[in-house]
Amino acid sequence: MADNLMADKKPPLEAEIRRRITIAGPMPVAQFMYLCLTHAEHGYYMVRDPLGTAGDFTTSPEISQMFGELIGLWAAAVWKQMDSPQHVRLIELGPGRGTMMLDALRAAKSMPGFRNAIELHLVEISPVLEQRQRQNLESSEIPVTWHKSLDEVPPGPSIILANEFFDALPVQQAVMCADGWHERVIKIDENERLAFTNGRDPIPLFDQMLPDSIGRARIGDIFEWRADQIALEIGRRVVRSPGAALILDYGHLQSSIGDTLQAVGGHQFAKPLTTPGQFDLTAHVDFQALAEAAASMDAAIHGPIEQGEFLRRLGIETRAKALKGAVPAERIAEIELAFKRLTSQDRTGMGRLFKAIGFAPVRFGPLPGFEP
Numbered sequence: 001m002a003d004n005l006m007a008d009k010k011p012p013l014e015a016e017i018r019r020r021i022t023i024a025g026p027m028p029v030a031q032f033m034y035l036c037l038t039h040a041e042h043g044y045y046m047v048r049d050p051l052g053t054a055g056d057f058t059t060s061p062e063i064s065q066m067f068g069e070l071i072g073l074w075a076a077a078v079w080k081q082m083d084s085p086q087h088v089r090l091i092e093l094g095p096g097r098g099t100m101m102l103d104a105l106r107a108a109k110s111m112p113g114f115r116n117a118i119e120l121h122l123v124e125i126s127p128v129l130e131q132r133q134r135q136n137l138e139s140s141e142i143p144v145t146w147h148k149s150l151d152e153v154p155p156g157p158s159i160i161l162a163n164e165f166f167d168a169l170p171v172q173q174a175v176m177c178a179d180g181w182h183e184r185v186i187k188i189d190e191n192e193r194l195a196f197t198n199g200r201d202p203i204p205l206f207d208q209m210l211p212d213s214i215g216r217a218r219i220g221d222i223f224e225w226r227a228d229q230i231a232l233e234i235g236r237r238v239v240r241s242p243g244a245a246l247i248l249d250y251g252h253l254q255s256s257i258g259d260t261l262q263a264v265g266g267h268q269f270a271k272p273l274t275t276p277g278q279f280d281l282t283a284h285v286d287f288q289a290l291a292e293a294a295a296s297m298d299a300a301i302h303g304p305i306e307q308g309e310f311l312r313r314l315g316i317e318t319r320a321k322a323l324k325g326a327v328p329a330e331r332i333a334e335i336e337l338a339f340k341r342l343t344s345q346d347r348t349g350m351g352r353l354f355k356a357i358g359f360a361p362v363r364f365g366p367l368p369g370f371e372p
């Protein structure tokens, strides 16, 4: 380590990114994000377990068991809505440590028919987290198969879950300039630092691709979008398999202007370009874009609604009360705090910034938690 510092060597991923920029020219934001998170050897998720208080960030299932339990009951209710198929693929995208699934499966014990029907399919790119999931889910005694992408999961009745998965998918950015929208790219500047700049030529016809909700953009405005493949695949699957999907994440209800690319390490925000691969890199989820992709596959869209409201509808208040009654007195404050973090609308809470959206075939009618 000391030797490295003495030699002023760049960390290997940063060196690789610089090498690529030197050879191929400025790098699109999505490619930078893709390399930072999932580069086979040095990608952020590929080499570490970033979750929990000792890690870089904490997600809803890591805050409280109540979250996964309610999602498990949601899945059980959806399975009934599907006419209780004898086998159902319970698919989770980006399962982290497997905590949400573990809590969901425990809650599903109250519906043995559902629990016995489950075949687990986990879509995970990180070998480190796959290992954590393996350890955590071993005790559940349910067959599990791992996949690198959703399209590897065989067809058949499915319930798809994803919490804080989409925010980790690469986002592209465009900047409004005097002569139109340019892609936002990353260069090496005159001080030898990685820096944002604008692609040389305007993106042809970009204005026409923008959602109406954007309105008239001003110079300097940034618009973000993601590739649609996964949302399209989810939409296609719920209609054909059939099944339902539940996606929870932070983001905006309507497509809008704004630079939301952020780096987080040790529970602190950092500049996205300073430490490639060392910090988590995410961007808000555009729920309108998700909904439009799934709807284009004929899926019915439920929500999006705020996470606080969604969890309340699933009964988090009752669950918190029951849990408080079942734990030693010194743990009650911890449950109250977790309840507040998951549902609160204030700045530090996840109740408002986080949203839930559901997809299903039209004939299913409203999904639990999304009833009008």
Ligand code: SAH
Pocket (backbone or CB within 6 Å): 037, 038, 045, 051, 059, 060, 061, 062, 093, 094, 095, 096, 097, 100, 123, 124, 125, 126, 129, 148, 149, 162, 163, 164, 165, 168, 169
């Ligand atoms: N759902 C978990 C973890 C969220 S972190 C929770 O709420 O705690 C994001 C998760 O998505 C991690 O498991 C990460 O390894 C996984 N991931 C990120 N990009 C991925 C990709 N392209 N394909 C599959 N999994 C991915």
